Amino acid sequence: MEKKLIKIHRVTKVVKGGRIFSYTATSIVGNRKKNIGLGRGKSREVLESIKKSYLKAKKNILKLNFSKNIIPYFLFAKHCATKVFLYPANDIIGLIASKYVKQVLNIIGVFSVFSKIHGSTNAINVVICTIKALSLIKK
Structure with a gap:
């Protein structure tokens, strides 16, 4: 399984004695064979939040349905205020995203897609929306 860290976000809680910092990590896990998992972990330390996000991503693996390494047709998904459009492209074009x-x-x-946000x-939101769009592919 291949792991990628998407984003680390520092959150501050202000209390009477000062500030308390905590961290939120978002990561994805996949194997380049149409499996993907998304995870988010929270902790007071950066490394712990990253580990938690990887563990949650491994638990939430989703199997996608498409035959080749290209998307077969136009895909659209919406999550909150984000809209992602995925268009099929030739192998020559590559990834434009x-x-x-x-x-x-x-x-x-997948290595040949044109996308618009x-x-x-x-x-x-962009990552969640992209995964939603890819999960709409029917065999």
Whole structure:
């Protein structure tokens, strides 16, 4: 399994005695054979939150249905204020996508897609939306 860290976010809680910092890590896990898992972990230390996110991603693995390493037709998904459009492309074109969409598609094993994002470009929402769009593929 291949692991990729999407984002680490520092959260601050203000209390009477000062500030308390905690960290949220978001990661994806895949094997380049159409399996992907998304996980989020929270902890007061960075390394613990990363480990938790990897463990949760391994538990939430989703099997996607498509035959080759290309998407067969146009896909669209929406999550919160994020809309992701995925268009099939030739092998010559390759991946034309944002940073987070590229990470998801690389970990699945898809290497020829043109994508567009409308609305919010929040990293976590874009990843969730891309996985939703890919899960809509029917055999």
